[in-house]
Amino acid sequence: MTAPYDVAVIGAGAAGMMCAAVAGQRGLRVVLIDHAERLAEKIRISGGGRCNFTNLGAGPANFLSDNPHFCRSALAGYTPQDFLALLREHRIAWHEKHRGQLFCDDSSESIIDMLRAECQSGKVQWRMPCRVTEISRSEAGYQLRTNQGDIRAEKLVVATGGMAIPQLGATDFGLKVARQFGLKVIEPRPALVPLTFDPVQWQPFAELSGVALEVSLATGAGRARGEFLEDLLFTHRGLSGPAILQISSFWRPGDEIVIDLAAGRDLAAELIAAKPGNRQQLHTVLGGLWPRRLADQWLRAAGQTGQGDLAELRLADAPDKALRTLADGIHRWRLVPSGTAGYKKAEVMRGGVDTRGLDQKSMQARTVPGLYFIGEAVDVTGWLGGYNFQWAWASGAACGRAL
Template structure:
C-alpha cells in the first residue's frame, strides 16, 4: 500500500528544514511536523538575532563526540561554502565577525525565510503546531503519533534538537524515540554553558562580576585518558555566579564535573620570571605592578585569594612566593562546582550514539528508514557557527539519502 508521505521530518529547526527541502527537491512527498507555533525559534535568537549561520573553518576537529570522526563524511559532503552559496543565492548580506564566524548583516529572520522558501519550492507540507507522541514501526514503514492523529510514512527523520533552552520548547522527544527503537544514547549534559563556583575560595572573586579579559583555558588530559583535552584562547567574563564568556563556553564542552579548568590570565607574559627579574629595579607595590597587566580589581582579588597583601613591595618578596603568584596567574587551576544548566546552555552534549547511525546517510542501522540529524545526535560543535554547519550538513546528507 502506498504511503501518504515518503518522509515525515519531526522538528522544523535548522537541520529539519534543510533535510525537508533537500528531500522535497528530489521529488519526495515530505511532511514537516513541529510542536511549536513559531518557526525555528533557536535560529531566530542565535547570534544576538543575527544568526551566526556557519563558520568558514568548520572541520571535524571542531566537534566533540564519543566518535569524533563520525561527522567527517557529512561535513565534507556539505561544506560551509555550500551553505554560503545558498545564502548568496538569496542575496542575504553577511559579514565575518571573528575567526571565521559568519553572521547576517540584518536579521536571523532572513535565514529562516530562506529555509522556508526552499521547503516551499519543493512542495513540503507543514503541520504546526502539532505535538508528536512517538513513532512506531509498521511492516512497510512507520506511523507517527500526533495530536492531529496518526501519520503513515515510509521514512522518519528525527530533528528534534536537544534539551538546551527549555523556555523555547526544547524536549527529550528525540531521545525517547531513539530508545523506543533500542538505540543507545550517550549521556546528555549542558554544553557551551557558563560555569559556576561557590565556597570560601571563590569569595574574593564574587565582586569582580563584569570584568572581562582574553585568556587561555584548558582542561582534560592530552594523554587520552579521562576527560577529553580542550584548549582555547578566547575572552573570559566574571559573573555573579562564576565564569562565562567565549573561553568558558568553549571549555565547558570538554570539562568533566569534579575536574579543574586551568586559566592563563596573561598568556603573553611569564609573570614569575618578570617579577623576579624586576626585583632589583622596581620598588612598587605588588598590587600596582599587577594592575599594569590586569584589571585593578582582578589584580587585588588574585593577591587576596593567594595570601598576598596588595600593598606588599616587590623587593621584599622571596622568589618562591613570586613563583607561587606567577602560577596563580599563568596556571590558575580551579574546580567548577557546576554549570548554569540547560536554561543557559547553547547546545546539548551527547545524544543518539553515532555508532547506531550510518555516517553516509544518518540512518539507524537497526531501524531502516529511521534517521537522526542535528543536535539530537552525539555531535556537538564549538561556539561560533559550527553547530549550525552540522545541522546543514547532517540534514543535507539525510535528505539526499532517503529512498
C-alpha cells in the same frame, strides 16, 4: 497501502528544514512537523540575533563525539562554502567576525526566511504547531499519532534537536524515539554552558563580576582534553564567556580546569625585570600589567592564604621567590567547578543518539530501515563559533539526499 508521504520530518529547526527542503526538491512528498508556536526559535536568538551560521574552518576536529570520525562524511558532503552559495542565491549579506565565524549582516530572520523558502520550493507540507504522541512502524512505514490526526509516511526523520533551553520548547523527544527503536544513547549533558562554583569557595571572586580578559585554559586528558585561547568573564556565581563555554563541553564533574590568566606572557620575568629601584607597591605594578580589579582582588586573596601582605610591598623589596609564586598562581589557576548552569543556560546538549548505530552517509539507523536522526539529537557536538549550525546543515543535507 502506500503512505501519503514519502517522508515525515519531526522538528522544523536548522537540520529539519534543511533536510525537508533538500528531500522535497528531489521530488519526494515531505511533511514537516513541529510542536512550537514560532518557527526555529534557536536560529532566531542565535549569535545575538545575527546567527553565527557557520565557521569557515569547520572540520571534524571541531566536534566532540564518542565516535569522532562519524561526522567526516556529512561535513565533507556539505561545506560552509555550500551554505554560502545558498546565501548568495537568497541575497543574504554576511560578514566574518573573528576566527572564521560568519554572521548575518542584518538579522537571523533572514536565515529562517531562506529555509522556509527552500522548503516552499520543495513543496514541503507543514504541520505546526503539532504534537506527536505516538510513533509506530509497520511494513508500510511509519504511523504518527498527533493532535492533528494520524500522519503516515514511508520514512521518518527525527530532527528534534537537544535539550538546551527547555523554555524554547527543547525536549528529549529524539532520545526517546531512539530508545523506543532499540538504539543506544550517549548520556546527554549540558554543553557550551557557564560553570558554577561552591558559593563559599567563590566568595572572594564574586565581586569581580563583569571583569573580562583573554585566557588560555584546559581540562581533561588524552582524547578528552580540551584547550582554548578565548575571552573569560567573571560572574556572580562563577565563570562564563567564550573560554568557559568552550571548555564546559570537555568538563566532567570532579575534573579540574587550569586557567592561565596572563596567556602568552611571562609575568614573573616582567615583574622581576621591573624591580630595580621600583618604589611602587606591588598592587599598583600588577594593576598596570593586568585588569586592576583582578590584580587587587588576587593580591588580597593571596594575603589571606598566608602569602603575606604582598599588595603593600614595594616592588623593589619583593623577593624574587614571592614574585615567582605569585606569577605561577596567575599562570596556573586551578579550579574545580561544582557544576554547570544547566540546560536553561546551555547553548547545546552533548551526547545524544549513539552514532555507532547510524550510517554516516545517510544518517539512517542501521537496525531500523527508514528511521533517520540528524542535527543536535545525534552525538555530534560542535565547539562554540558556528560549528553546531554547520553540523545541522550538513547532517540535514546528507539525509535529505539519501532519503
